[in-house]
Amino acid sequence: MALLEVTGLDASYGAIEALSGVSLRVEPGEIVAILGANGAGKTTLLRTLTGLHRAKAGTVLLDGQDITRRRAHDIVGMGFGHVPEGRRVFAALEVDGNLTMGGYQSRKEPAALAERRRQVYELFPRLAERQGQLAGTLSGGEQQMLAIGRALMNAPRFLALDEPSLGLSPLFTRNIFKIVRRIREQGTAVLLVEQNARQALRLADRGYVLETGRVALEGPAAELADDPRVKAAYLGGAPAEPSPRGPVASTSDNGGKGADGS
Amino acid sequence: MNDFLQYTLNGLTVGAFYALVALGYTMVYGIIRLLNFAHGDFFMVGAFLATGVLSLLTGSGLPSGLVVVVALVAATAAAAALGGVSARIVYLPLVKAPKLSLLVSALGLSLAVEYGTALSQGTGFRSVPHIGFLSAEHAIGLTDGVRLTYAQLGVIAVSLALMIGLYLYVTRTFTGTAMRVLAMDQDAARLMGVNVERTIMMTFIIGAGLAGTAGTMYALYYPQVNFLMGFLLGLRAFTAAVLGGIGNIPGAMVGGFLIGLLESYATGYVAGRWTDVVVFGVLIGVLVIRPSGILGERVAERV
Numbered sequence A: 001m002a003l004l005e006v007t008g009l010d011a012s013y014g015a016i017e018a019l020s021g022v023s024l025r026v027e028p029g030e031i032v033a034i035l036g037a038n039g040a041g042k043t044t045l046l047r048t049l050t051g052l053h054r055a056k057a058g059t060v061l062l063d064g065q066d067i068t069r070r071r072a073h074d075i076v077g078m079g080f081g082h083v084p085e086g087r088r089v090f091a092a093l094e095v096d097g098n099l100t101m102g103g104y105q106s107r108k109e110p111a112a113l114a115e116r117r118r119q120v121y122e123l124f125p126r127l128a129e130r131q132g133q134l135a136g137t138l139s140g141g142e143q144q145m146l147a148i149g150r151a152l153m154n155a156p157r158f159l160a161l162d163e164p165s166l167g168l169s170p171l172f173t174r175n176i177f178k179i180v181r182r183i184r185e186q187g188t189a190v191l192l193v194e195q196n197a198r199q200a201l202r203l204a205d206r207g208y209v210l211e212t213g214r215v216a217l218e219g220p221a222a223e224l225a226d227d228p229r230v231k232a233a234y235l236g237g238a239p240a241e242p243s244p245r246g247p248v249a250s251t252s253d254n255g256g257k258g259a260d261g262s
Numbered sequence B: 001m002n003d004f005l006q007y008t009l010n011g012l013t014v015g016a017f018y019a020l021v022a023l024g025y026t027m028v029y030g031i032i033r034l035l036n037f038a039h040g041d042f043f044m045v046g047a048f049l050a051t052g053v054l055s056l057l058t059g060s061g062l063p064s065g066l067v068v069v070v071a072l073v074a075a076t077a078a079a080a081a082l083g084g085v086s087a088r089i090v091y092l093p094l095v096k097a098p099k100l101s102l103l104v105s106a107l108g109l110s111l112a113v114e115y116g117t118a119l120s121q122g123t124g125f126r127s128v129p130h131i132g133f134l135s136a137e138h139a140i141g142l143t144d145g146v147r148l149t150y151a152q153l154g155v156i157a158v159s160l161a162l163m164i165g166l167y168l169y170v171t172r173t174f175t176g177t178a179m180r181v182l183a184m185d186q187d188a189a190r191l192m193g194v195n196v197e198r199t200i201m202m203t204f205i206i207g208a209g210l211a212g213t214a215g216t217m218y219a220l221y222y223p224q225v226n227f228l229m230g231f232l233l234g235l236r237a238f239t240a241a242v243l244g245g246i247g248n249i250p251g252a253m254v255g256g257f258l259i260g261l262l263e264s265y266a267t268g269y270v271a272g273r274w275t276d277v278v279v280f281g282v283l284i285g286v287l288v289i290r291p292s293g294i295l296g297e298r299v300a301e302r303v
């Protein structure tokens, strides 16, 4: 049975339809990429899955359980982690306090929390060095690490990441992708929303391409990476044409320059 | 000098009432950006309920200290329950509605509580049973002429203890921290697994409970109650919350004591009828220099 099974999902903002008939699945231990241009509905999809936005139709099953109309905190409590677009760390709280809040669902198990905190700091030594610093004073890349670390404090079975590389330097981006692989190795399935299609497809097992709220293409990551339509639209296929969205073209060979994600 | 000391003690006592009530305004504002018009009425309900308990138990033979404690606990619990119920019925269904709907509902709730009280308890001033050890003649004499009554000492001590407790709750416990992060980013709080609705309710319960405690102490201190007392005191307490920086918990404490002191000095050194001029003059002065209040952060971008 799939870990996450989405069938015919519709969502809208008033009269604006943002998702129509989206179906997808994530198997245990998989990394699944969601690609799509700005405004395609990727963020809405994740927000609808975690109950931050109401589904108009369709079903979402997590491990066979219907979570379509559950409230966000219940869904999170069932082991669904969601690292939101734009990181959304608690700026006026220290790094350590942010992690503490990430473990809110496990607040009755201090021993488990202490162990997870240790693991997060091991995964992100930069955060360990900045435990007492206010999250708002971290660089963008560090905030992204914190946002991921915070979600890991809840020991999710399933983790959705919304454009974790957005606005980050190539160095930080590579680091984040490496972390995603580590997270999967520890048994957590990952749904990765990315505009950085090339790297996302290299990492993922399978992928879906969203276009104006619909699944336009789906398949194994390697096949998608070879698909001429994907190449043209998301991988900067035509060499002469400048990529409309910087990250794809600019991240590949920039070495360690600008180690600081803004 | 002695006058100054006496005015200071009086001002701290009045300021303790303002501070306790200001905390509720500021916590609710911080968490859902609502000016809760009905908050002062939780204070009034606490005062009336305490008066009822005191009337019932004085003369029953119970030691008066115990009677006071029972009144305090009962009124606090009743006000807290009223806060929780009104959050559930009036505020939570409207959290996502336009802010104006919330504001109007708060106003409606306030009027309902006030005039419900007026209907059942009358519109006059009701006097509160006399508790011997809280009357003005029981005092600690400090330097000559300066007196700290037991009642004043009690008010200041209880409110300081509650404020310290609240501060620890909000900074050290999971639910308290959830309140703070909810004020920062509601969706992110949900993604941490925070039950936002329950946390908002908890905020109302605590704020209203503090107002209920303040109401009880106010009833014992003055000792009379009236159905509009919450409106009048609430206005001052709200001013205190704004002065300290609305949404900021230590700010509400500082603002409350500051307004109490200003009022006391103005009454003592100038004249009673000038207190409003002094209090609001200082408020305007502070807000001109620091638009977000003494301890407030910039909130403009969030409103």
Ligand SMILES: Nc1ncnc2c1ncn2[C@@H]1O[C@H](COP(=O)(O)OP(=O)(O)O)[C@@H](O)[C@H]1O
Pocket (backbone or CB within 6 Å): A013, A016, A017, A018, A036, A037, A038, A039, A040, A041, A042, A043, A044, A045
């Ligand atoms: N809060 C909102 N109110 C109205 N429309 C929205 C809102 N959020 C997103 N949309 C619209 O929904 C569509 C999908 O947006 P989004 O899910 O953010 O896309 P993506 O994450 O792929 O960039 C877009 O047309 C966007 O304009």
Ligand SMILES: [Mg+2]
Pocket (backbone or CB within 6 Å): A039, A042, A043, A044, A085
């Ligand atoms: Mg998006």
